[in-house]
Amino acid sequence: MAEGKMSLPMARGAGETSRRDLWWLQPLAVFLGFSTFIGYSTWAAFQNDHYTYGSYISPFYSPALLYSPTQDAEKSKSRAHEKSSITRADEQKAHTFCGPKPAWWPGFLPFSAALLILPFPGLFRFTCYYYRGAYYKAFWADPINCGVGEPRKSYWGENSLPLILQNLHRYALYAALVFIVILAYDALQGFIFINDDGSKRFGVGVGSFVLVLNVCLLGSYTLGCHSMRHLIGGHRDELAKSKTQKKLYDCVTCLNGKHGMWAWFSLFWVGFSDVYVRLCSMGIWTDFRLL
Ligand code: FES
Numbered sequence: 043m044a045e046g047k048m049s050l051p052m053a054r055g056a057g058e059t060s061r062r063d064l065w066w067l068q069p070l071a072v073f074l075g076f077s078t079f080i081g082y083s084t085w086a087a088f089q090n091d092h093y094t095y096g097s098y099i100s101p102f103y104s105p106a107l108l109y110s111p112t113q114d115a116e117k118s119k120s121r122a123h124e125k126s127s128i129t130r131a132d133e134q135k136a137h138t139f140c141g142p143k144p145a146w147w148p149g150f151l152p153f154s155a156a157l158l159i160l161p162f163p164g165l166f167r168f169t170c171y172y173y174r175g176a177y178y179k180a181f182w183a184d185p186i187n188c189g190v191g192e193p194r195k196s197y198w199g200e201n202s203l204p205l206i207l208q209n210l211h212r213y214a215l216y217a218a219l220v221f222i223v224i225l226a227y228d229a230l231q232g233f234i235f236i237n238d239d240g241s242k243r244f245g246v247g248v249g250s251f252v253l254v255l256n257v258c259l260l261g262s263y264t265l266g267c268h269s270m271r272h273l274i275g276g277h278r279d280e281l282a283k284s285k286t287q288k289k290l291y292d293c294v295t296c297l298n299g300k301h302g303m304w305a306w307f308s309l310f311w312v313g314f315s316d317v318y319v320r321l322c323s324m325g326i327w328t329d330f331r332l333l
Pocket residue numbers: 166170171172173211263264266267268269270301
């Protein structure tokens with residue numbers, strides 16, 4: 043038998059590789075996509091205005107626990123009810139669960155209904171197994187891509203602070219599931235239009251579909267989570283012994299197979315849903331009514 047010699051992999055300098063494909067394209071696209079989303083969502087979260095349009099509410103602000111309308115929102119008529127005296131502030135109040143911002147709210151602390159709830163979906167995305175793989179490459183080049191030299195010699199791992207906090211993901215999933223229920227409720231509300239005299243009627247606008255698609259994409263992303271597979275399929279030695287559980291597990295696994303795709307589609311659409319509601323509220327876009 044011929045004796046072969048095996049050479050050990052060579053240590054490469056940062057960015058060095060023998061790859062000839064466009065290996066840098068994916069991390070660059072992830073970097074640009076994430077940066078754009080984080081920039082826009084942070085800006086939108088601090089606006090505390092134009093997050094409702096009639097029965098629509100931006101997913102960045104839902105559930106709206108408290109409200110504290112801007113002076114402009116107090117004075118300006120809602121674009122969805124221009125023939126009535128309903129203001130944007132009235133509209134925001136109607137979408138709020140608990141009531142006005144409490145008097146003890148510290149003056150130095152900026153207030154926005156979005157800032158109260160966005161940390162939960164933010165944590166869910168930040169700790170997602172798919173996103174970790176993507177942003178470790180794109181933001182701190184660890185590694186920058188497969189077979190490409192890293193800028194550091196040590197291995198950080200996820201066994202100590204701060205990265206051990208990534209293990210919060212399974213708990214963030216529980217919160218994300220609650221959000222899906224709330225956003226589904228919002229999407230249904232998007233089919234109930236309020237007449238200028240205050241009565242309600244069934245209707246369909248382009249925005250109704252925007253909000254339905256939003257919850258479908260977010261649901262596909264959330265239900266396909268790796269932790270969801272464990273939640274659905276765990277606690278049994280043989281999954282096949284429970285037909286229902288096995289079916290649910292197969293559904294979750296099916297979504298999980300395209301988890302990266304659902305991650306990006308849902309990220310884009312949740313941002314677009316906010317843009318849609320915002321621009322309708324500002325009178326820049328028209329919400330065409332189909333019914
Ligand atoms: S692994 Fe991506 S959402 Fe859980």
